Amino acid sequence: MQPTSPTSPASSWPSSAHACTAAIPPLPGKRWPEQGGFYVGVMRSADGLAGWHLVRPEGAEFTFRSCWRYSPWSKPVKKAYCRYDGYANTLTMAAARNSLAKKIRNLPGDCYLPSRAESALLYAVIPEQFRENWHWTSTQHSCEEAWGQNFTQGYQSSTHLTQDAEGWCLVVRRVPIENSAA
Numbered sequence: 602m603q604p605t606s607p608t609s610p611a612s613s614w615p616s617s618a619h620a621c622t623a624a625i626p627p628l629p630g631k632r633w634p635e636q637g638g639f640y641v642g643v644m645r646s647a648d649g650l651a652g653w654h655l656v657r658p659e660g661a662e663f664t665f666r667s668c669w670r671y672s673p674w675s676k677p678v679k680k681a682y683c684r685y686d687g688y689a690n691t692l693t694m695a696a697a698r699n700s701l702a703k704k705i706r707n708l709p710g711d712c713y714l715p716s717r718a719e720s721a722l723l724y725a726v727i728p729e730q731f732r733e734n735w736h737w738t739s740t741q742h743s744c745e746e747a748w749g750q751n752f753t754q755g756y757q758s759s760t761h762l763t764q765d766a767e768g769w770c771l772v773v774r775r776v777p778i779e780n781s782a783a
Contacts, residue, residue: 627640628640629641629726629727630727632659636654636656637658637659638658638659639656639657639730640654640655641654641657641719641773642654644722646685647684647685650780651777651778651780653775653777653778654775655774656774656775656776657723657727657730658708658710658773658774663708663712663771663772664732664771664772666768666770667701667704667767667768667770668701668765668766668767668768669768681741683716683740684740685716685718687714687716687720687738687739688713690716690739691705691706691713692713701737701770708772711774711775712772712774713772714737714739714771714773715738715772716739716740717757719773720750721750723771732769734751734768734769735750735768736750736770737749737769737770
């Protein structure tokens with residue numbers, strides 16, 4: 602069964618990225634040209650009822666430095682605690698007028714900030730693609746702290762990662778997996 606792309610405006614991502622011509626993604630860590638990036642692997646939802654292929658988009662605009670909450674006009678985000686679903690966390694952040702989430706959502710291809718679990722998978726599969734430092738995840742630890750993924754040693758921490766601290770941000774995309782057993 603062919604994977605499908607997430608819903609996004611047609612003009613925001615090359616049409617070749619939407620139509621997957623290969624029924625099977627490449628090996629984790631390899632380029633997936635039809636999806637405009639590198640295939641990372643399969644993620645599942647917290648309840649195990651849904652899943653998606655995780656894709657790391659290619660291009661300099663998909664990695665940048667930012668604070669998790671870098672605007673005094675950003676409201677505190679109170680419900681971005683999912684450790685599996687970075688897409689849901691990023692949408693929650695955007696709904697709270699979080700500037701980082703809004704910037705990410707304006708990138709092409711329905712991008713989002715990865716969750717803790719998605720960041721751990723990124724570290725396991727393609728650590729060489731990231732700067733040797735910590736990167737923000739979309740998963741909050743508290744109203745004032747968020748989790749970070751260290752791409753040097755591989756650990757995750759929220760210690761001293763207040764949302765006003767500047768850190769690296771990387772974005773990902775997902776390609777939903779159709780559940781044929783449902």
